[in-house]
Amino acid sequence: MLLMQLAALYRYPLKSGQAERLERVNLEALGLAGDRRWMLVEEATGRFLTQRLLPQMGRISALYNAAGGLTLNAPGCTRLDVALPEPDAELRGVTVWRDSLRVPDAGDAAAEWLSRFIGRACRLVQVPESRARQVDTGYAQVGDKVAFADGFPLLLIGQASLDDLSARVGRPLEMLRFRPNLVVQGSAPYAEDSWKRIRIGGVEFDVAKGCSRCILTTLDPQTGERSADREPLTTLKTYREREGDVYFGQNLLPRGVGELRQGMAVEVLE
The missing domain is CATH 2.40.33.20 (PK beta-barrel domain-like)
Structure with missing residues (x-):
């Protein structure tokens, strides 16, 4: 065997x-722990974004940092630390395939950094365990x-x-x-x-x-x-x-x- x-x-x-x-x-x-807890969505629709549509997303390094947030890095960009959203942060309606849910938004700085890199208006969202999908x-x-x-x-x-x-x-x-x-x-x-x-x-x-x-x-x-x-x-x-x-x-x-x-x-x- x-x-x-x-x-x-x-x-x-x-x-x-x-x-x-x-x-x-x-x-x-x-x-x-920490696997795919963060996601990019279209700003206007909340629809999830992936490399299927935007291959350049594969060049984004998003690593967990000591404070529980993300450290973003990408070619030609300055590193950005993103804090874990507070439990009472603004919730954004998003869709992943056929699932719709409301999850915390990570704020304007992250959205602007990522929108510049991928070339379209997006938001960064995070899912706490209490809001995960079935x-x-x-x-x-x-x-x-x-x-x-x-x-x-x-x-x-x-x-x-x-x-x-x-x-x-x-x-x-x-x-x-x-x-x-x-x-x-x-x-x-x-x-x-x-x-x-x-x-x-x-x-x-x-x-x-x-x-x-x-x-x-x-x-x-x-x-x-x-x-x-x-x-x-x-x-x-x-x-x-x-x-x-x-x-x-x-x-x-x-x-x-x-x-x-x-x-x-x-x-x-x-």
Whole structure:
């Protein structure tokens, strides 16, 4: 039997911003502490903004700072510290796919800084746990919540699955094209497709459903440039398409809290 371990941990403080690689992190009800708790929205409509529309968002570094807020950085910009909004801060109506919610706005300075960089009027918002969204109950329990991630609190990918895809495409592919939180080493390619429950350290997870992939996977995670050959999506469609969607990686629901550390054992329970 293969010995599996947690090979890498990533969080994305700002939805569609740069990844932050971690050696250890607390796991909370909403997923990794601080993961996708901040988001850009159109100023006029409150509609969420991502790299699908604005590839340059991938060049925004948004890291947690000691005061609990964000430190923003981007090419050609002066660094900006953004405070965590107060509980009684102005609430803004926003939409993430089919979900509508009201969340704290991070203020004018952040909005102006980000609007200048992405080239359109936007606002920065933050979601406290009390205002998080219900996960689709077709795959989750009532009370399972998600912050600003597309649909689920966590995404897992096996390193062997990426290695297999890279071999099929004919060039090495960056794991960050797929924006996972958890990377598992020691499993067979696509073994995660068959998992139903796993344990990492002392925490169990339900494997909810495969992750359907979009044009975002064709963007270079460093430059935001789109692959001229639409890879790896083109290759994925040849063997990972099901009912019109292309799947790579598995969405997880945590069934506990605790600390996750790189190198922890990963055990398949079901």
